Amino acid sequence: MLSLILKKSSHRSSLVSPNPCTSTNLIALLFSFLLVDKDSSRRPNSPTSCQKHSILASALSSFLLNTIRNQSGPHLCLSKSRYNSYLNWRGKVLVSGFGVLKRQFGGCHSALLPRFVLSCSSNQGLENLRRFCSFSAREAAKLSTSDGLTVDGIVASKWAIVDESESDWKSHAAAIAQSIQIVKKRLQWRKLIVRLGLLSSELNKPDLWDDPEHAGRISREHGSLMGKMKEVNAFEQELLEHIDMIKLAREEDDIDVESESLKALLQMRINIKEKELEALLSGEHDTCCCYIEVQAGAGGTESMDWAEMVTKMYKLWAERRGYTVTVVDQMPGEIAGIKRATIKVYGEYAYGYAKAEVGVHRLVRISPFDSGKRRHTSFAAVAVIPILGDGFTHVQINESDLRIERFRAGGAGGQHVNTTESAVRIVHVPTGVTATCQNERSQHLNKASAMEVLQSRLDQLEMARREQMNAQHTQSLTNISWGNQIRTYVLHPYRMVKDLRTNYEVYDPDSVLEGELDDFMLSYLSAYLDEDEKKISVSL
Amino acid sequence: MKLGLTRACFGCRPICYTTSLPSSTLNKPQIPIFLRPPAYSATSLDLRKWHEWAKGLAVSVGSSFADADNGPDTNLLCRELNWLLQDSLEDPKHDIRQSNESLMLRTSLDDLYHLWKQRIEQRRPFQYIVGCEHWRDLVLSVQEGVLIPRPETELIVDMAFDEISKNESLGQGLWADMGTGSGALAIGIGRTLGTRGRVIATDLSPVAVSVTTYNVSRYGLQDVIEVKQGSWFEPLKGFEGKFAGIVSNPPYIPSEHIPKLQAEVGRHEPTLALDGGVGGMDYLIHLCSGAATMLRGGGFFMFETNGEEQCKLIIDFMKNELAGRFCNLNAVPDFSDIQRFVTGVRR
Numbered sequence: 048m049l050s051l052i053l054k055k056s057s058h059r060s061s062l063v064s065p066n067p068c069t070s071t072n073l074i075a076l077l078f079s080f081l082l083v084d085k086d087s088s089r090r091p092n093s094p095t096s097c098q099k100h101s102i103l104a105s106a107l108s109s110f111l112l113n114t115i116r117n118q119s120g121p122h123l124c125l126s127k128s129r130y131n132s133y134l135n136w137r138g139k140v141l142v143s144g145f146g147v148l149k150r151q152f153g154g155c156h157s158a159l160l161p162r163f164v165l166s167c168s169s170n171q172g173l174e175n176l177r178r179f180c181s182f183s184a185r186e187a188a189k190l191s192t193s194d195g196l197t198v199d200g201i202v203a204s205k206w207a208i209v210d211e212s213e214s215d216w217k218s219h220a221a222a223i224a225q226s227i228q229i230v231k232k233r234l235q236w237r238k239l240i241v242r243l244g245l246l247s248s249e250l251n252k253p254d255l256w257d258d259p260e261h262a263g264r265i266s267r268e269h270g271s272l273m274g275k276m277k278e279v280n281a282f283e284q285e286l287l288e289h290i291d292m293i294k295l296a297r298e299e300d301d302i303d304v305e306s307e308s309l310k311a312l313l314q315m316r317i318n319i320k321e322k323e324l325e326a327l328l329s330g331e332h333d334t335c336c337c338y339i340e341v342q343a344g345a346g347g348t349e350s351m352d353w354a355e356m357v358t359k360m361y362k363l364w365a366e367r368r369g370y371t372v373t374v375v376d377q378m379p380g381e382i383a384g385i386k387r388a389t390i391k392v393y394g395e396y397a398y399g400y401a402k403a404e405v406g407v408h409r410l411v412r413i414s415p416f417d418s419g420k421r422r423h424t425s426f427a428a429v430a431v432i433p434i435l436g437d438g439f440t441h442v443q444i445n446e447s448d449l450r451i452e453r454f455r456a457g458g459a460g461g462q463h464v465n466t467t468e469s470a471v472r473i474v475h476v477p478t479g480v481t482a483t484c485q486n487e488r489s490q491h492l493n494k495a496s497a498m499e500v501l502q503s504r505l506d507q508l509e510m511a512r513r514e515q516m517n518a519q520h521t522q523s524l525t526n527i528s529w530g531n532q533i534r535t536y537v538l539h540p541y542r543m544v545k546d547l548r549t550n551y552e553v554y555d556p557d558s559v560l561e562g563e564l565d566d567f568m569l570s571y572l573s574a575y576l577d578e579d580e581k582k583i584s585v586s587l
Numbered sequence: 588m589k590l591g592l593t594r595a596c597f598g599c600r601p602i603c604y605t606t607s608l609p610s611s612t613l614n615k616p617q618i619p620i621f622l623r624p625p626a627y628s629a630t631s632l633d634l635r636k637w638h639e640w641a642k643g644l645a646v647s648v649g650s651s652f653a654d655a656d657n658g659p660d661t662n663l664l665c666r667e668l669n670w671l672l673q674d675s676l677e678d679p680k681h682d683i684r685q686s687n688e689s690l691m692l693r694t695s696l697d698d699l700y701h702l703w704k705q706r707i708e709q710r711r712p713f714q715y716i717v718g719c720e721h722w723r724d725l726v727l728s729v730q731e732g733v734l735i736p737r738p739e740t741e742l743i744v745d746m747a748f749d750e751i752s753k754n755e756s757l758g759q760g761l762w763a764d765m766g767t768g769s770g771a772l773a774i775g776i777g778r779t780l781g782t783r784g785r786v787i788a789t790d791l792s793p794v795a796v797s798v799t800t801y802n803v804s805r806y807g808l809q810d811v812i813e814v815k816q817g818s819w820f821e822p823l824k825g826f827e828g829k830f831a832g833i834v835s836n837p838p839y840i841p842s843e844h845i846p847k848l849q850a851e852v853g854r855h856e857p858t859l860a861l862d863g864g865v866g867g868m869d870y871l872i873h874l875c876s877g878a879a880t881m882l883r884g885g886g887f888f889m890f891e892t893n894g895e896e897q898c899k900l901i902i903d904f905m906k907n908e909l910a911g912r913f914c915n916l917n918a919v920p921d922f923s924d925i926q927r928f929v930t931g932v933r934r
């Protein structure tokens with residue numbers, strides 16, 4: 048991860064040489080300089096060599112960098128010759144991390160140290176660095192480049208994000224910053240920081256270990272949250288360092304370094320995109336397969352046709368994603384379209400994505416069924432039910448609570464009757480929840496699929512009961528209010544699809560109806576994280 | 588098919604045929620459409636035309652069949668039409684609403700017109716048209732001369748499965764399916780038996796024997812299921828007292844009901860498979876007596892019946908005429924809550 052290696056060159060070593068004499072009235076900087084080499088006897092931070100000089104664990108702030116550059120740095124008690132000799136000896140300098148200087152600046156232990164770390168290039172060095180690193184939550188919030196650019200700042204400046212294939216560092220940086228923000232939201236960053244603060248102060252209590260069980264729990268949670276925070280911070284820091292490096296490299300006309308940093312940024316962009324998806328789809332049931340149910344709104348054939356279009360849109364979306372789709376139940380309209388349909392979407396994260404679609408979808412177009420060629424508005428409601436896998440606890444269903452209805456001609460049955468009608472409807476009597484399946488060609492299979500649907504419905508009902516917070520995802524078709532419109536598809540007089548929750552819009556309805564829904568889903572899911580964040584800030 | 592067509596064309600119901608047809612034609616079972624090679628090409632436009640035409644026929648039916656004899660209505664016919672299309676397409680998922688491309692079919696377009704006409708005009712059962720019936724998790728080949736297995740009968744396999752899971756020795760024993768038809772019960776049970784379990788499937792009808800043999804091989808159960816031709820227990824001589832289980836869905840419709848049957852059944856399915864004699868109990872009684880001799884102690888039987896009345900009569904018969912031979916006699920309802928099955932255990 049820490050990959051930025053600065054090739055030693057004479058002009059760069061001069062660049063980072065601090066002027067030991069310059070002093071500053073700014074806060075005292077604490078930093079430790081951790082120097083590591085394979086040959087440990089030459090380690091400057093071995094006990095002997097760090098007697099006199101403070102040993103820099105890792106940090107050299109961006110501020111410091113500035114001061115170095117401006118030759119007006121902070122009170123740095125590091126001799127130029129020593130520093131230069133370090134560079135000469137080390138050959139390489141790696142930039143990263145945080146550090147606290149322990150000696151030398153006695154009394155200032157707790158002062159914050161801005162970012163920028165000189166460290167070493169080996170992984171071992173990185174490990175050591177981590178060990179010496181100790182940062183608190185507040186420090187984490189201060190990461191910035193030498194000229195004060197933060198991740199939030201990058202997002203706010205809205206640099207255009209273009210395709211990965213284009214070597215545009217700003218675009219890479221903006222994409223990475225955006226992803227970092229989403230990951231942070233998912234982690235409930237602010238809450239996490241507050242919690243970490245609480246845990247730290249708890250850990251500092253002298254009597255903590257009087258209750259070993261409690262202490263264990265606290266330190267475990269602290270460790271786990273710390274790990275998460277460090278991971279994100281490392282990403283942030285890496286991004287900012289690359290930006291610094293690119294800017295520096297440009298000033299220095301060092302094309303090698305610039306292109307290396309650019310490459311590193313691109314790799315980061317790819318890596319964090321994955322993290323972002325993980326973050327967006329980290330709900331308890333997100334990995335599950337699901338059912339998508341579509342129901343036509345009022346308005347007869349017009350709406351039934353729309354319901355069929357919506358169903359097809361999800362089928363195409365699922366196929367695009369490589370999911371397997373089967374129709375479980377479908378009730379055709381009298382003239383065209385469908386009254387209702389249930390499709391099963393089989394594949395990882397199907398529910399995580401599809402849950403973003405719950406609500407009412409509205410269509411505006413010139414009706415193909417209206418001889419007067421008037422404009423019509425139609426509605427279709429969508430519900431999504433996760434299919435909980437084996438790892439989850441399911442609602443127990445008692446056979447005796449079920450009423451199983453098979454649609455078939457009355458009369459004597461058995462050998463008297465030949466019918467291909469094999470639909471099965473199962474009613475769970477205590478809750479009134481029902482499931483119908485008629486797509487299979489045998490009753491046996493229809494019953495089995497109807498049971499699966501019923502199980503999922505009951506599981507979802509239970510989920511809805513437990514986690515009121517997520518209620519909007521767990522709404523069943525019967526609960527969705529027709530006022531709860533989430534998206535509008537306009538085919539006439541203009542062409543546009545717009546999500547009413549996120550304002551995300553596209554001007555090519557055909558592509559959307561052909562299943563290009565991922566961006567709608569993702570933009571909703573990240574907006575949904577925003578909501579979560581807001582709720583948290585209110586509750587704090 | 589020959590059989591069915593002849594019958595359909597002359598508009599008469601089949602009479603009991605056993606050996607009247609040359610066995611060479613009978614012993615070659617028909618291949619269901621969905622298993623035939625995609626050897627015919629057509630354009631999706633032509634297929635759409637056919638589909639429109641066929642839908643029109645289905646729509647014209649309305650509820651007239653349903654009103655007349657509980658036959659299929661438009662909705663059901665439309666669903667069947669889509670299944671026929673699926674079975675005929677090389678790729679069943681192919682959407683023929685797309686442009687005008689050429690695609691491959693498993694039966695010719697002419698045949699599709701012909702088959703759908705038979706479905707509507709002659710009420711030829713859909714399952715004979717596509718050559719298969721989806722039954723439980725099986726797809727069984729069927730053709731004229733063989734009863735199309737009914738959904739009620741699926742329950743016999745469930746019950747056998749329950750018995751076998753309660754008493755594992757049943758699953759390692761010998762079972763019999765008397766009057767196997769398409770082989771539905773024999774195959775359903777054969778798949779739930781343990782490694783040493785075997786089934787003997789018998790039928791008097793040579794068509795049934797050849798269709799069952801074909802279905803058994805489709806499911807790779809040749810080593811588990813033996814198919815024998817003959818009347819009821821006749822082919823089982825020498826196995827007295829050996830059976831762990833006997834199942835049967837014998838013809839049980841009272842002869843007096845045969846003329847009033849739904850057209851798909853009465854006009855097309857073999858009378859041999861339906862007609863249980865006056866009162867419908869001829870074969871059931873025969874089977875009950877046979878079960879007493881063929882089952883081993885602890886052996887289990889399960890017979891399908893015409894309903895509550897037959898169930899009662901059978902239980903009475905067993906309790907009186909076969910007193911002391913059976914225990915746990917029960918009438919078991921089907922999913923429409925009609926007492927459909929009789930079960931019991933040989934003492």
Ligand SMILES: C[S@@+](CC[C@H](N)C(=O)[O-])C[C@H]1O[C@@H](n2cnc3c(N)ncnc32)[C@H](O)[C@@H]1O
Nearest residue numbers: 734736766767768790791792818819836838860
């Ligand atoms: C109602 S069908 C049942 C077929 C199959 N077991 C099923 O459930 O789908 C009755 C079967 O009994 C056969 N059958 C009729 N008379 C028979 C006899 N005397 N001996 C053996 N089988 C006979 C018929 O050929 C027919 O296949």
